[in-house]
Amino acid sequence: MNFGGKVLVVDDEAHIRKFVTLMIESLGVTDVLEAANGLEAQQVYAREKPKLVLLDVNMPRVDGIQTLRQLKQTDPGCRVVMLTSLVNRQTVEECLHLGALGYLRKDNPPDEMIVQLRSILQECSVRENSPPARP
Amino acid sequence: MTIPVPPEENLAPDSAPPFVDVRYSLAALLREVKLDRSSATFAMEKLDQATINLLFQQHRAHREHHLDQQ
Numbered sequence: 001m002n003f004g005g006k007v008l009v010v011d012d013e014a015h016i017r018k019f020v021t022l023m024i025e026s027l028g029v030t031d032v033l034e035a036a037n038g039l040e041a042q043q044v045y046a047r048e049k050p051k052l053v054l055l056d057v058n059m060p061r062v063d064g065i066q067t068l069r070q071l072k073q074t075d076p077g078c079r080v081v082m083l084t085s086l087v088n089r090q091t092v093e094e095c096l097h098l099g100a101l102g103y104l105r106k107d108n109p110p111d112e113m114i115v116q117l118r119s120i121l122q123e124c125s126v127r128e129n130s131p132p133a134r135p
Numbered sequence: 136m137t138i139p140v141p142p143e144e145n146l147a148p149d150s151a152p153p154f155v156d157v158r159y160s161l162a163a164l165l166r167e168v169k170l171d172r173s174s175a176t177f178a179m180e181k182l183d184q185a186t187i188n189l190l191f192q193q194h195r196a197h198r199e200h201h202l203d204q205q
Contacts, residue, residue, distance in 0.1 A: 087182050087187070088178065088179045088182070089180045090178035092182055093190070103187045104184070108184055112184070
């Protein structure tokens with residue numbers, strides 16, 4: 001897959017970050033960055049400007065929703081996909097209205113995750129020159 | 136075999152008709168939907184991946200349609 005850009009994976013659990021990173025790399029993305037919490041994510045985002053952020057919701061200190069809100073405030077064009085096991089309607093709709101590009105269930109089987117991630121990466125590539133999701 | 140149906144005039148005067156035409160105003164319906172959506176049961180409903188994808192697609196389509204109109 002031709003995805004010319006960086007992907008930032010944000011999750012407080014190291015093994016999840018590693019797992020997601022491996023999956024993204026298997027899709028041909030070579031530049032995958034990691035952050036362990038919302039605060040770190042904002043710093044890495046400001047420094048590296050990744051093309052896509054995969055963001056966990058349930059994290060200590062600064063959670064994913066707060067991080068999404070702040071990322072969208074500083075860069076309305078940022079592309080964020082939530083990656084979480086928190087799948088209640090309220091949280092999904094909140095992320096949707098805050099401008100998340102997508103929402104992936106962490107408990108999807110790995111082959112389903114690969115399919116979903118591929119589709120997200122393709123969509124990002126297609127939308128590179130089109131207006132991004134805004135809140 | 137046919138079941139004999141009593142003619143209408145033979146029904147007991149206090150028995151209710153089988154169908155009642157009930158109409159709700161749009162405002163009342165919308166109020167009810169809003170109440171439903173704000174209820175804890177609805178908000179805490181667990182969504183599967185297909186439903187989540189559908190929500191995002193609908194939102195995107197709605198947004199693009201809105202942008203086209205501007």
